[in-house]
Amino acid sequence: MLFDPRPKECRAELFNREEELKFLSRYVVSGSPIILCLGIRRVGKTSVLKVFLNESNCPYIYVDARRLSEFGFSKQGFYRLLSEEFTRVRGKFALITEYLKSIKGVSIAGCRVEFNWRNKDLSFSSILAKMNDYAEDCKTTFIVAIDEAQDLRFLRGYRRIDLVQILAYSYDNLKRVKFILAGSEVGLLYKFLGFNNPASSLYGRIRDEVVIERFSKEKSVEFLEAGFEEANVKVPKSLIENVVEILDGIPGWLTYFGYKFVQLGQLNILDQIIREAENIALNELRKLKTFSPFYTHILRAVSLGFNHWSTIRKAVEAWTGRHVSSKTLYSLLNNLVDMSILAKVNDEYVFLDPIYRKASKNL
Missing domain, CATH: 1.10.8.60 (Helicase, Ruva Protein; domain 3)
Incomplete structure (x- = not known):
């Protein structure tokens, strides 16, 4: 049903996304080890991704990184999500279990695949290496799809998982593993991955991108x-x-x-x-106030037509009665751009979503 409010999972329910599906298929077959699926909130990235995965004959796991917040962005939570996905995928690709069995810290109990996150010998890279072996033997590609992948930057705790390092390792060594990373906060995802950051393990790596645009x-x-x-x-x-x-x-x-x-x-x-x-x-939008009380005032200013840096600053200072330093304002505006809430066009800040603009007038 086209008006089903949930993400679509089959092509018959997906409207006007043939080109995007075609590019995803092409990149999985002959593209870079890392594929980015990008677009603003509610533009349909998850639907495109799920339809592609369901139509693909490739084995895959799908992780919604937003769920990591349920577990405090912990290592335990990450392996919990992996456990759920490998339990699901073994139903269709039963042979995967045989490859997982040889990894220390992995147990197969009935229909479930369990990862003992406390085991020091268990690592995500070792799991990926085994999936690469599996895909090589089966002459296929193993896909790791991560939705809202910018939230991976919040992973924390003792011996936390460094996804950027693991992505670099997989990129260089696992020819049968491909990552599809979907993100709605595009600037934050770019910063997290660090393709343009000399200090990042992914610096200078080629990636493919599928941008999901709004409808005409x-x-x-x-x-x-x-x-x-x-x-x-x-x-x-x-x-x-x-x-x-x-x-x-x-x-x-x-x-x-x-x-x-x-x-x-x-x-x-x-x-x-x-x-x-x-x-x-x-x-x-109100949740942003947790990070800085200035966010809501900035958004309100832009929604009311104060689009330039100087007019935004004057409005925020007038409403709050506080001085806002240039450094603070630049940082907050850049963050809103990175979160794909605002865009900067010819020195003016504009909303990417008209509903967000309307809502911001009431902040």
Whole structure:
């Protein structure tokens, strides 16, 4: 169903992403060991990634790095997620179990694969090496897909896992292992991986990128029309065009509107649905206050048209009654750009998501 609010998992549910799927397939077959799948929030990265993985004949594990927060971004939590994924994948690729058995710290109990994270001999790189052996013997590619991969930078604790070092090791030595790293906070993901940082193990490494763009106005209209036709709901063309103007081609918000409209079945609920979307965005943005009280004031300033550095600074200082140093403001603005909330265009800061812009007026 096109208006299913959950990430899509089969091609029939995925709208207008044939090119992106084609590039992912090409890069897995003959591209770099590291593939980046990039795009702003709610643009459909997870859907594209899941559909590709489900259609691929390659064995894979899929890790949503956001779940690491459940375990305090610990080593234990990382291996817990790996355990869940290898337990799932052994159902389809049973031979994988035979390769895992030879790793110290791995136990196979019934249908489950367990990793003893306390075992000093267990390492993620040793698991990857065995998956490389498996893929070599089976003449295939083993895919490690990590969603919201920028959150890997939070991994911490005693003998924490250094994913950048492991990625570099795999890049150089494991010819049958490929990583697909999806990220919505593009700048943070780049900084974490350090392709342009001489101090990073991945400095200068070639990678392939698939950028998931928002829909054009025409495709947005087609998407909504197809979704309403699928749901057997008639909607005036003028309403659809109005929605497209407001939501600016972001599939997640278009889907949210379509789903809510079908559920409520009223023509005069556009404003209500937009307010609900704004409240969702508002709750997300308020979390930034945990890191700095200036974030919300900066976002409010930009949403009200204070787009230049100097006018943002004046607005924030007027609202807070506090001096904001140049260094602090530059740092916070750069962070918002890295988080893909703002973009800098010709010395002006603008929102990438129109709903975030509307929500920020209420911060």
